[in-house]
Amino acid sequence: MDTLDAMRAFIRIVERRSFIQAAQDLALPRSRLSEAVQQLERRLGVRLLDRTTRQVAPTTEGDDYYQRCLSILAQIEEADSIGGAAVPAGPLRIDVHGTWARHFLLPGVPAFLARFPGVTLHIGEGDRLVDLIKEGCDCVIRVGQPADSELIGRRLGALEEGTFASPEYLARHGTPQVPGDLAGHRMIGFISSATKAAMPLRFSTQEGIESMTLPFSVSVTAAASYACLATHGMGLLQVPRYGVATELHSGALVEVLPAFAPPPLPVYLLHPQGRQRVPRVKVFMEWAEGEFRSRLRAF
Secondary structure, eight states: OOHHHHHHHHHHHHHHTOHHHHHHHHTOOHHHHHHHHHHHHHHHTSOOEEEOSSOEEEOHHHHHHHHHHHHHHHHHHHHHGGGOOOOOOEEEEEEEOHHHHHHHTGGGHHHHHHHSTTEEEEEEEOSSOOOHHHHTOSEEEEESOOOSOSSEEEEEEEEOEEEEEOHHHHHHHOOOSSGGGGTTOOBOEEBOTTTSSBOOEEEEETTEEEEEOOOOSOEESOHHHHHHHHHTTOOBEEEEGGGGHHHHHHTSSEEEOGGGOOOOEEEEEEEOTTGGGSHHHHHHHHHHHHHHHHHHTTO
16 A cells, blocks of 8 residues: 555545444455555654554544544645536535534535535544644634635625513613613623624624623623523623524514624635635535525525
8 A cells, every 4th residue: 555545545434433433434344454554554663653452543643643634634635626627526624603504504504415426524623723634624714804824715694683671671671772871781791703703793783893891791702692591681792693593483582782783704615725615625615615605694
């Protein structure tokens, strides 16, 4: 087995955490995979895998080598795709906000994979901007203006935001008509993963964007908890409208200050230079954009 095939075998073993399952996936004898890993370990001079009777797991060095293998094989595939005639196939690794994905992406995944049966999709969830090259991701989808980077950005659309509260909360504190009425009101703190501080409420006014941080007695880092606490009267929150569509429909939350809604949040698909030419990445990008815009109409 040459080095590239050994890398592919090693990747599958790490992902399946099993020599047996990896061998079944690759239609190769288990002994062949064991020999491939031993070959790599001898060449590198380090142990790549910890083996037990129940599971296989990468060592620290093995995890680093796994990430590097993903990157190397992705670059080789990118070079091979220049002709543009290849059929979309192979592993596709993406990273998304979980809440966004469950509304706009995951419902359509069965149809996508039925259309491109040669593709296997790995979905990671997070809100940090992963190192696509090091971690072997093909692309990420992020809500908000992306920071400057070497990644290529494709704007998928924008999410309408609003300010919301429960009827119970408004009965106690009053319904503000303009942002200046918010003295004496409270918000639920949503802690930014980037700044580790509560994100201020933002309002669109004739003078521009007005930001204010209201007092709060509870803060969260998860969108689901944010909305749940709002329905229990803990304060104001600002989220994309889709995130509280169910609560708005049931009356558990109502919109306040609609004339001063914050600016829409852009949604971007980001990828390294050249990855858009890889067939499976190209078809995914086109599909994801269509899925998002189609499902956005429901909100």
